Amino acid sequence: MKNIKFLVIISILLVYSCEQKQNEPLVDSFGPPAEVRNVKVENLPGAARLTYTLPSDPGMSYVAAEFTDDRGLRKVVKSSGFKNYVLLEGFGKARDYDVEVYSVSKSEQRSAPVKVNISPTTPPIQLSANTVEATHTFGGVLLNFKNEFKLDYVFYTLIKDEDGRWTEYDRYYSGAETENILFAVRGLEATPTEFAFYLQDKWQNRSDTLYHALTPLYEEELNKDLWKDAALMDDFNEPLYSPLYQLWTPGERTYFFQNARDYPEKAGMPTWVTIDLGREYLLGRMKTHMVRHANTWKYGSCSPRRFEVWGSNEATTNWDNWTLLGEFESTRPSGRGVGEPLTDDDEKQLVDGEDFEFDLTDQSYRYIRYKVNETWGNTLNFCLLEITLWGQAVN
Numbered sequence: 001m002k003n004i005k006f007l008v009i010i011s012i013l014l015v016y017s018c019e020q021k022q023n024e025p026l027v028d029s030f031g032p033p034a035e036v037r038n039v040k041v042e043n044l045p046g047a048a049r050l051t052y053t054l055p056s057d058p059g060m061s062y063v064a065a066e067f068t069d070d071r072g073l074r075k076v077v078k079s080s081g082f083k084n085y086v087l088l089e090g091f092g093k094a095r096d097y098d099v100e101v102y103s104v105s106k107s108e109q110r111s112a113p114v115k116v117n118i119s120p121t122t123p124p125i126q127l128s129a130n131t132v133e134a135t136h137t138f139g140g141v142l143l144n145f146k147n148e149f150k151l152d153y154v155f156y157t158l159i160k161d162e163d164g165r166w167t168e169y170d171r172y173y174s175g176a177e178t179e180n181i182l183f184a185v186r187g188l189e190a191t192p193t194e195f196a197f198y199l200q201d202k203w204q205n206r207s208d209t210l211y212h213a214l215t216p217l218y219e220e221e222l223n224k225d226l227w228k229d230a231a232l233m234d235d236f237n238e239p240l241y242s243p244l245y246q247l248w249t250p251g252e253r254t255y256f257f258q259n260a261r262d263y264p265e266k267a268g269m270p271t272w273v274t275i276d277l278g279r280e281y282l283l284g285r286m287k288t289h290m291v292r293h294a295n296t297w298k299y300g301s302c303s304p305r306r307f308e309v310w311g312s313n314e315a316t317t318n319w320d321n322w323t324l325l326g327e328f329e330s331t332r333p334s335g336r337g338v339g340e341p342l343t344d345d346d347e348k349q350l351v352d353g354e355d356f357e358f359d360l361t362d363q364s365y366r367y368i369r370y371k372v373n374e375t376w377g378n379t380l381n382f383c384l385l386e387i388t389l390w391g392q393a394v395n
Contacts, residue, residue, distance in 0.1 A: 033060040033103045035111045045149070046123030046205075047089040050101065050116065054084055059105045067099040067118075078104075090203030091120040124149040129199050129207035138219035138284030138390055140186040141195060141212075142357060147174060147181050153199045157185050160194040175333055175345065184285070184357065190218040217360075219284050222389040224248045226278025230367055234317045236266045236381070237273045244273055247387055255291045257302065258381035267380035272371035275387075280313065280364040280394040283325060287353040289385040290330075298350055299376050300338050302383040305330050306374040309358070311365030322369060328356045330376070338376055353388070364394040 034055035042049040050065060063079045065086045070093040079086035081103075091097065097120070100113035131146040147153065157170040170185045192215045199207040229237055229244040237244045240257035247256040260267035286309065291297035306329050310322040331354075333345035368389075372382040 031059065031105070032109045033057040033105045033111045035114050036063060036101055036103050037114075039101060039114055039116050041116055041118050043119050043121055045121050045127060046091045046094075046125070047087060048091075048097075048099075048118035048120050049085055049087050050099070050118075051085045052101065052114075054081065055103055055111075057103070057105075059107070060103050061106045061108075062104050064102045064104055064110070065099050066102070066113075067097050069097070070095065088118065088120075090201075090205065092123055092125070092203070092205035094120055094122045123205065124151055125153065125199050125201045125205050125207045128153065129210065132197060132210055134195065134197065134210070134212045134214065136214040136216050137184055137357065137360070138217045138392075140184050140188045140216050141214055142182075142184045143172075143197070144180070144182040145199075147179050150179060152202055155181075155183075156198050156200065158196040159188075160196075166196055175335070178331075178335065182357070184355065188216040190216050217284065218392060219390045220393065222277060222281060222391060222393075224388075228276045228278070230274035230276045230315050232274045232315060232317050235273050236263070236271045238263050238266065240381075240383075244275075247273075247384060248275070250386065252385075253293060255383060255385045257291075257383040260379070260381035269375075269380065270371050270373045271380075271382060272369050274315065274367060274369050276315065277366055277368065277389070280366045281389070281391040282362070282364050282394060283311065283358050283368075283389060283391040284360075285358060285390050286356045287388045287390075288330075288356070289353045290350060291383050291385045292350045295342070297383060298342060299330075299332050299346065301375070301377040302379040302381050303330070303376045304372045304374075304382050304384060305376045306372075308369075308371040308373065309356075310369040310371060311363075312367045312369075313365055315367055323363070323365070325358050325365075325368070326356065330354055353386075 034057045036052040036054060038053045040051045060081050062081045063086055064076050065088055066076045068074050069091060077086055077088055097118050099116050099118055101116060102110040102113055104110050128145050128147055133144050135142050153174045155172040155174060156168060158166045159169045161167050172183050174181050192213065195212045195214060196209050198209045227248050231237060236258050238259045240259040240261065242256065244256055246254045258271065290303045297303050308327050309325045311325045312322045314321050333349055334343040375382055
């Protein structure tokens with residue numbers, strides 16, 4: 001009986017002690033730390049860098065800068081106690097902002113604030129928006145802008161509907177690896193259209209909206225049933241596996257490889273083939289698909305990297321009778337080099353194909369020469385899965 005009473009008393013004491021326990025910092029409090037000193041401000045595009053002298057305080061853990069951004073949101077940016085600076089980013093407008101800088105102890109006690117004023121200059125998103133150029137192209141609108149700071153943006157395209165309301169038509173996600181952004185918004189009828197464009201960054205800032213009235217050009221995919229190998233004397237059209245017509249035959253393994261093994265005298269760069277399109281076209285754009293059934297050819301080996309497209313209305317080996325339609329370079333969305341791991345964006349482009357724009361012209365052509373100057377693997381031959389062209393047939 002005594003043992004039972006003893007256990008009951010112990011249980012009551014344990015419950016009581018648990019109720020009395022309070023949450024306390026794991027590190028003993030050193031009290032509020034000393035303030036940072038000698039704060040200097042470097043104003044940057046859409047940002048500000050604060051440098052300072054750290055206090056000689058063993059209890060200090062980090063530095064915090066607190067401010068209200070241009071949208072009225074209260075933000076806190078922290079920097080390690082081993083650094084003498086803090087970078088404040090994401091300002092959507094160029095104006096003055098008040099900032100309070102604290103040193104914070106290991107027990108989360110703040111020092112007295114040091115108040116400074118910052119004046120970020122024009123933010124990168126607006127600098128990029130100021131460079132946007134929009135022109136009509138086949139089936140849509142061609143857009144380009146400068147991404148000087150190599151930031152991630154979402155580029156919104158809106159069109160005005162028949163009721164006069166703006167509706168979102170397209171979103172383009174620009175990577176942070178490229179400075180010069182060029183892309184097209186497609187699928188539009190050849191009718192006068194009012195467009196609106198703006199950018200959004202990772203801090204949810206939006207640029208000013210740009211307005212354009214443009215009329216997309218009519219386009220159609222060229223009829224590949226009319227295509228054939230022009231087979232000119234100086235072409236390297238000897239196949240390693242299947243004939244040149246595989247280059248315009250849909251399918252995952254309908255590829256064309258130049259046969260450098262059996263025709264070493266023709267191997268080397270530059271190298272080219274000639275295609276008879278079957279009729280004259282105003283050429284607008286081209287899409288190419290790399291061989292991709294194995295990683296060897298994905299941005300590697302004999303896949304074309306730098307190439308040219310030439311047009312003519314005469315099937316001739318005399319280059320003087322050919323017109324250069326464009327010089328192009330295949331790029332990886334990730335910006336990575338040969339042999340580096342493929343990203344999701346790289347793989348997506350391999351499936352979707354890579355687009356290349358021709359300059360607008362009123363000259364039509366029946367024959368094209370696909371001339372490769374360099375492959376991804378610096379090989380002596382090229383290989384490709386498929387070529388597709390769009391434009392307007394000339395009657």
